[in-house]
Amino acid sequence: xxxxxxxxxxxxxxxxxxxxxxxxxxxxxxxxxxxxxxxxxxxxxxxxxxxxxxxxxxxxxxxxxxxxxxxxxxxxxxxxxxxxxxxxxxxxxxxxxxxxxxxxxxxxxxxxxxxxxxxxxxxxxxxxxxxxxxxxxxxxxxxxxxxxxxxxxxxxxxxxxxxxxxxxxxxxxxxxxxxxxxxxxxxxxxxxxxxxxxxxxxxxxxxxxxxxxxxxxxxxxxxxxxxxxxxxxxxxxxxxxxxxxxxxxxxxxxxxxxxxxxxxxxxxxxxxxxxxxxxxxxxxxxxxxxxxxxxxxxxxxxxxxxxxxxxxxxxxxxxxxxxxxxxxxxxxxxxxxxxxxxxxxxxxxxxxxxxxxxxxxxxxxxxxxxxxxxxxxxxxxxxxxxxxxxxxxxxxxxxxxxxxxxxxxxxxxxxxxxx
DNA sequence: TCTGGGGTCCTAGGACCC
DNA sequence: TCTGGGGTCCTAGGACCC
Numbered sequence: 001x002x003x004x005x006x007x008x009x010x011x012x013x014x015x016x017x018x019x020x021x022x023x024x025x026x027x028x029x030x031x032x033x034x035x036x037x038x039x040x041x042x043x044x045x046x047x048x049x050x051x052x053x054x055x056x057x058x059x060x061x062x063x064x065x066x067x068x069x070x071x072x073x074x075x076x077x078x079x080x081x082x083x084x085x086x087x088x089x090x091x092x093x094x095x096x097x098x099x100x101x102x103x104x105x106x107x108x109x110x111x112x113x114x115x116x117x118x119x120x121x122x123x124x125x126x127x128x129x130x131x132x133x134x135x136x137x138x139x140x141x142x143x144x145x146x147x148x149x150x151x152x153x154x155x156x157x158x159x160x161x162x163x164x165x166x167x168x169x170x171x172x173x174x175x176x177x178x179x180x181x182x183x184x185x186x187x188x189x190x191x192x193x194x195x196x197x198x199x200x201x202x203x204x205x206x207x208x209x210x211x212x213x214x215x216x217x218x219x220x221x222x223x224x225x226x227x228x229x230x231x232x233x234x235x236x237x238x239x240x241x242x243x244x245x246x247x248x249x250x251x252x253x254x255x256x257x258x259x260x261x262x263x264x265x266x267x268x269x270x271x272x273x274x275x276x277x278x279x280x281x282x283x284x285x286x287x288x289x290x291x292x293x294x295x296x297x298x299x300x301x302x303x304x305x306x307x308x309x310x311x312x313x314x315x316x317x318x319x320x321x322x323x324x325x326x327x328x329x330x331x332x333x334x335x336x337x338x339x340x341x342x343x344x345x346x347x348x349x350x351x352x353x354x355x356x357x358x359x360x361x362x363x364x365x366x367x368x369x370x371x372x373x374x375x376x377x378x379x380x381x382x383x384x385x386x387x388x389x390x391x392x393x394x395x396x397x398x399x400x401x402x403x404x405x406x407x408x409x410x411x412x413x414x415x416x417x418x419x
Numbered sequence: 420t421c422t423g424g425g426g427t428c429c430t431a432g433g434a435c436c437c
Numbered sequence: 438t439c440t441g442g443g444g445t446c447c448t449a450g451g452a453c454c455c
Contacts, residue, residue: 010455031424038424038455051455054423072424099426099455188453219429221453248426297423307447342425398422 001117001140001167002147003105005088005124008135008155010101011039014080015070017133018406018414026067030055033254033398034071071399075381079407083132091124096241104144106237121154121163140165144235145228148185149175149203156183172207176229179203186225191218203229243281243348249273250342254398256295257338260328263292267324268386270343275317276376278345279369282352284313285345290324292331295339304331313349316369321386 007013011029016022026044028037036052047065049058055069062069081100089095092105107114114120121138128136139151146166153164153175166172182192184203200206207229215223224234249270257263267290278285291305308323320343372384404412 006455033422033424035422035424052424056422101455186453190452221429244427246427250425252424295423305448340424344426 001107001142002144003092003107003121003124003138003140004098004102004144004147004151005105005128005136005138006102006151007084008137009039009041009045010081010134011072011077012041012044012070013134014077015068015073015403016041017080019403022068026065027070028062028067029070029072030401032072033252034400035252038072069401071402073399073403073405075405075408076403080132080134084128084134084136087128087131088124091120091127094237096237098240104147104240117165117167118163121165125162136162138163140167142167142231143228143233144240145185145225146172146231149179149183149229152179152183172231173204176204176207177202181206184225184229186221191222194218243283243350244277245348246344246346247274247277247283247285247348248342248344249277250291250340250344251397252340253338254396257341258336260332263332263338263341264324264328266341267292267328267343268321270341271320271324272317272386274343274345275315275320275369276373278315278348279373282350283345283348284315284351285320286310286313286347286349287345288320288323289344289346290327290331291343292338292341294337298337298339302333302336304333306330315351316366317372317386318368 012027015027015029024043026047027041028044028049029039030036031038034055036054037049037058038052040049040051044067047061047067049062049067077100084101085095085097085103088103088105092107093109094106096104096106098104117140121140124138125136128134137151137155139147139149139154140163141147141150150164150166154160154162157164157175157178164171164175166175179202180192181187181195181200181203182189184206187195187206195201195206200209206226209226211223211226214226227234251266251270253266257266274285274288287307287309289305289307291303293303294301306327308327310319310323314320324343375384376382404414406412406414
């Protein structure tokens with residue numbers, strides 16, 4: 001048995017945890033640089049606010065309806081995510097954190113003990129709510145795709161109250177027939193359109209297709225999805241938990257960047273983020289892409305992207321920073337208003353297979369990164385960083401509606417006033 | 420005044436080579 | 438005069454997710 005647990009409108013709910021004054025108001029959270037709307041709380045959802053619309057286009061509408069707007073407070077969300085995952089971790093023997101607000105649970109030893117999954121789901125929900133203040137939905141299913149579907153039902157369909165279980169033919173049919181085909185994990189708007197053209201409108205109708213035929217018409221991915229909807233596991237647990245094959249860090253600037261020093265320091269910061277993520281999953285990058293671009297919305301679009309190959313695969317931030325230095329002059333172009341930039345590690349291999357470098361002089365390099373990670377984990381990201389990250393700080397994000405860092409900064413600790 | 424997210428995986432098609 | 442194959446690597450862009 002699998003379960004998928006995720007938070008209801010995570011960013012928006014996180015904003016409400018330490019701010020009771022907005023708890024019963026419509027709240028939306030914006031993406032980086034206050035660009036688009038990325039989270040809409042259930043109260044705001046009733047106003048039919050479109051997700052991922054540019055903020056400036058719906059600003060008036062939000063004001064008219066007294067919607068509370070918040071910038072992304074990633075520090076707060078990351079910390080609340082940790083807390084939430086720590087609680088969830090108690091409830092299964094195998095836990096995989098899939099994204100900042102979603103995690104898969106697998107029950108092997110537990111299966112014999114638990115006879116009422118719905119009740120168990122409510123126990124998880126209550127524990128997370130009590131200990132973090134975050135509302136979550138819990139979906140159980142015999143495959144990861146069915147657990148995803150049940151989770152959708154738990155949060156979106158009436159009569160489930162936050163927990164849904166697919167563990168027999170009856171429950172499977174009851175949920176899948178009420179689910180739009182585009183709400184199936186892996187079926188997006190594009191595939192959805194084609195499927196609907198073929199008369200396949202619900203998840204149930206998709207499940208009734210011949211998997212082999214789906215493979216011919218679309219891809220192995222759709223074939224797998226059909227099988228999984230029928231309770232046939234195609235994604236092994238190891239596959240679900242697989243390491244990333246590519247790791248990117250990209251960001252748009254709060255203000256356009258026109259000078260090479262600022263661009264370089266931004267790229268080194270991305271190198272640091274990619275390096276940490278590589279080390280987290282014990283991977284090394286053989287090659288990285290380094291890119292910078294102007295805005296695609298402007299008349300003259302400029303984009304330059306370069307491949308950089310390391311003689312020895314690495315996850316060392318300082319080595320990647322050196323790569324940035326090497327190529328920055330080829331990427332930078334004068335009189336260009338840079339809008340975003342980033343770094344992606346695209347060819348990864350496992351640390352286990354690391355070739356010893358015959359000419360290496362600094363044997364302690366990996367330990368230096370270990371030390372850096374440990375300090376940043378303890379005292380916050382950015383406590384220790386590469387010198388060239390700090391060359392300038394002018395490219396910071398635009399975050400006009402930022403809430404306090406309630407849980408990660410002494411100065412931001414919430415105060416309760418008693419009269 | 421001007422403003423438009425971030426991440427991962429996959430594939431079609433072009434460039435280049437022999 | 439006109440026509441002919443197959444592999445690798447790279448890039449851009451599509452598709453999906455939240």
